[in-house]
Amino acid sequence: MKLLEYQGKQLFRDAGIPIPKGAYLPSLDTFDTIKDRLSYPAVVKAQVLIGGRGKAGGIQFADNDAEAKAQAKKIIGMDIKGHEVKSVYIEEKLDIDRELYVSCLIDRTTRKTLMLFSAEGGIEIESVPEDKIAKVYIDPLTGFSQFHARQALAVLPDGYSKDERKQLAKMLGQLYDAFRSFDCELLEINPLAITKDGQVIAADSKAIINDAAKFRQKKFEEEASEYTELEKEANAQGIAFIQLDGTIGVIANGAGLTMATLDALNEYGGNAGVFLDLGGTDDPDQVARAMRLMKKAKPSLILVNLFGGITKCDTVAKGIREVFEKEGLDCPVVTRIKGTNEKEAKEILKDAGFITTNTLQDAAKKCSELEKQQIKEVA
């Protein structure tokens, strides 16, 4: 779950990390309720889950309430790279002297927290030279210790005062603790600002909360989402469902097998429109729910690729059959079924008019041919 900037700032505040004075404006008509929390000059910032909002006009300045409200009005409703702006965050404009960068993320290789720190902030970290980024690995068995802060601050050039270094070291420890206690996958401060009067302060926030930890992270609601409505519906049902650019719906059991099915389809020129992973289920009801989601995505045809292990092919087939019989399927279905109770599954689906194939390659080839035909027919 990605947090909007203002939520990330709340998270920082809870962690003791200094943030500029500011207020969240969920909609224009509530402006009066936040007025007394504003201080000018102020920045009015679009709350969207996408970078580059400044260039897109999503960050504006204001010197008084009237201006702030006018800017908010201008920004709310904007479309920034496909993201509609629904709200703004208004905060005091900082008198920034230097912009730094810090983030925590999960390093898969070492299986530790990786803290990146650089004196070059305010830009994408990818554009900063490697030798100007400190990479600090933090073992979960010990947590953050002062030597981690020293390792990070070692990349600072001359000209940082003792007090600034002290504030930074403190903030790094707080960031790590927040990264853990809020179950983050990413927690970034960019820019990490040092003001002209020497205050170290988080000028922006980027936070991703680990979806698997949502059950114990209830403080933040998902206010903006990159998921489509259908994807959200699927998530709620515990089904891995992703909408893609093409038109063919792919159903398989297991994430790896589903990806492999997409890949095979692509090899033959097919274009997948839905990734639907049944996972380990062979509960016909769950399969039927998945089929219904697939129908809603209106695929031009459906490719079912099953490998039955502990999962039984026939019970999966029952779920598919049920939707087919009771609710109908208005597109061709290509099946490839292999493994446990393969024969029984084929028997169940035999008079449904599905196209049966024996290998993934055959199934993918068949689908691609059908898709080309459909496109021709439409044309």
Place this chain on the structure above:
Amino acid sequence: MKLLEYQGKQLFRDAGIPIPKGAYLPSLDTFDTIKDRLSYPAVVKAQVLIGGRGKAGGIQFADNDAEAKAQAKKIIGMDIKGHEVKSVYIEEKLDIDRELYVSCLIDRTTRKTLMLFSAEGGIEIESVPEDKIAKVYIDPLTGFSQFHARQALAVLPDGYSKDERKQLAKMLGQLYDAFRSFDCELLEINPLAITKDGQVIAADSKAIINDAAKFRQKKFEEEASEYTELEKEANAQGIAFIQLDGTIGVIANGAGLTMATLDALNEYGGNAGVFLDLGGTDDPDQVARAMRLMKKAKPSLILVNLFGGITKCDTVAKGIREVFEKEGLDCPVVTRIKGTNEKEAKEILKDAGFITTNTLQDAAKKCSELEKQQIKEVA
């Protein structure tokens, strides 16, 4: 540093552990200021660092303010096993159904925290049969986890409700966290009470805070001490100084060597009155300060046993000489000096009239003989 019961209760409250309602009465004349924090029936408890205060009359009951004040008056000033009662703690009398036991301590063997838990509380844990005590080892690398609570609660007999088990599990986790965050060497709840209405509550407290962690544990002041006035003075100067039953003052460098010197003395029938470890110092000023402390303890004679390694015997000798010359020593001194700059040290002390010996055995023997002579002379 040992905490008084009321301080331990404050520690528990900070840790979220339920405690009875109560108030600390540092002296009788402040009774009126705590009146509104009392609830009756109440228990008035002597605040001393020694067990068995109940049997000694240090725990009394009261049904109203007048009785409470009267009981406090009776208890304050009492002598319990050599400990003068200076204050009382007055708390609500619990309607106790069952008494349990839990403690955390440092296990030297495993180098982990050892949690002891038993359904048999209210008595010394030493008198509880081994098989009724759960011993749970907690690795500092992981901290407390629910399986530790399950291991502890496994010794509970039948008859504990699900809710009671849940309260207990929670309290064990809180106790462990408090044990760590307050740098304890021992943290004990005995009895851990379950009231007739099913509330789990800490009815008493015993806490020892690690002296080495005092620099970061400033919440609690040392209100009662087992140390003598001279020992406290020595502690404040960073000198290991312990008053013992005998009359011979022993000075050596290093705790092990000082103990070995006491032991040798004892082998020859001598009775040590002071253990004074100079540690690794050879700063003449620090040695002089140590000698002055020794003088204040009025030993009948002084045994100086030095082994010079990195520490130089001559600089130690200088410190001794300085006190001897400027302030005088009114008892015989027996020395045994060995190691680095042994010769120079002997030279420095040669005309001071000290008795010099070559081995620890000789020195111990000589001291014991002198002591016996002194006793005879007095008699």
Place this chain on the structure above:
Amino acid sequence: MAVVLTKDSKVVVQGATGHQGTFHIGAMKTFGTNVVAGVTPGKGGQSVHDIPVFDSVQEAVKETGADVSLVFVPAPFAKDAVLEAVDAGVKTVIVITEHIPVHDAMDFVNYAKAKGVTLIGPNCPGAASPGENIKVGILPGMIFEPGPIGIASKSGTLTYEIVNALTEAGIGQTTCLGLGGDPCQGTNFIEALELFQADDETKGIVLVGEIGGTAEEEAAEYIASGKVTKPVYAYIAGRTAPEGKKMGHAGAIVQGDKGTAESKQKAFEAAGVKVAKFPTDIAQFVKADLGSA
């Protein structure tokens, strides 16, 4: 021999009395696995398929000498279960549970590693050594045959396909390790390669990777360094996955230009690893190199 699991392994199942635990204790016993104990707190004294259930892993280990723990415990309690198993002294922990918070996984993976415990998973199907008559986890038993190939995989069903194709081609397996599809794995490709390289019976190694992270690239580097002398074959799922989407597994995500199938394929090929276009091609590659077992 085999790696991780041998016929001497004694298995305790954490989360034994749930639906999944009960079913798979039966399936494992059928396969020949020496399941010696189950654990479900509060259900000590019961039994599942004649296997005694204990309240704690400590007790189970004490009473039965179990040295491998299989964890089916639900995600919120999985960390506690793994720490309990490690402290109880088992040598191997296999975690099937999916959707475990990633910081919990980091905690227990690092703790297990520090204590010298081999951890497989989380979010994995388990492991099987067919020649030793042992499988621990949820892998289907009928696809395996004893033979010379070691398999390490991030994906469940996809691996079953590949193993099944190997078996159908007459090529058996020493051990199949399901490493799991989460970002934080107890055992990664390099560690699996070390195990298989050291195992005399393993003559060839199959790696089933997918998009996300750089474990495949690191494995390729390890192979290229000369530390692996046995032939290695690979399949990588997710060549057509779009950027920024988690493809069913928490770890299967291309971020910017990082974690792409293309990068992994290139790295493997540069290290002399044959990369298959379709999962079942692996069996043909191996057969061509080794002949049928």
Place this chain on the structure above:
Amino acid sequence: MAVVLTKDSKVVVQGATGHQGTFHIGAMKTFGTNVVAGVTPGKGGQSVHDIPVFDSVQEAVKETGADVSLVFVPAPFAKDAVLEAVDAGVKTVIVITEHIPVHDAMDFVNYAKAKGVTLIGPNCPGAASPGENIKVGILPGMIFEPGPIGIASKSGTLTYEIVNALTEAGIGQTTCLGLGGDPCQGTNFIEALELFQADDETKGIVLVGEIGGTAEEEAAEYIASGKVTKPVYAYIAGRTAPEGKKMGHAGAIVQGDKGTAESKQKAFEAAGVKVAKFPTDIAQFVKADLGSA
């Protein structure tokens, strides 16, 4: 050979620029110790006795290949220093600092152990292997001679007495390990016995114990189990210490009837260990058994 420290050991000193650090870098160099680096945060680029000082252990290890760290860092910062050394990849950490909070010591002792790092101390004088020309810590160099005796001790000066008496009696030492007088030790008597038992050059072992804890009793049990075949000699300080008083060392305390010298002496004697009444008697015992070296 010797244990823990050999002539190949490369030493980095944490807290190099303080009074103690500076003095002992000089003393160690004189003894022959290969001190390769110092570390004091903020003082990187300086040097002490011609030894380069770095800002971090990581940097020191990278630049010099140091594999032993000696910690003089003040107590409040000692935990951070040890964690830094362990993460920097050294194989041995020797902690001289005294008065370290016991929970800090538990943390770093467990972490070092989990990472396979040998930790000696805290609150110890260090270690010396005279035949390898190396001492790491604050032990006086002139008392040592190469020879066949291994020593492990809870006490500093007392050990110097005993080593000095051995040397004067013509009996040298393989390695002398100062284990420290704190309740939580990185290396205890049993671990020291394991090391000395495995060292071919060590022909006899001296343990210098004191009141407090049960490390001596456990060592006695370990010896009695037959795992130590070399002769063991012991001295125990604190026979006359009163109950409940910490005798100079944080760990030297008799609590109730636990941790008494009597109990330790009995346990040792039951295990066949000769226990000396006076420190210097040890040399006579060893001489009688082994003859002069």
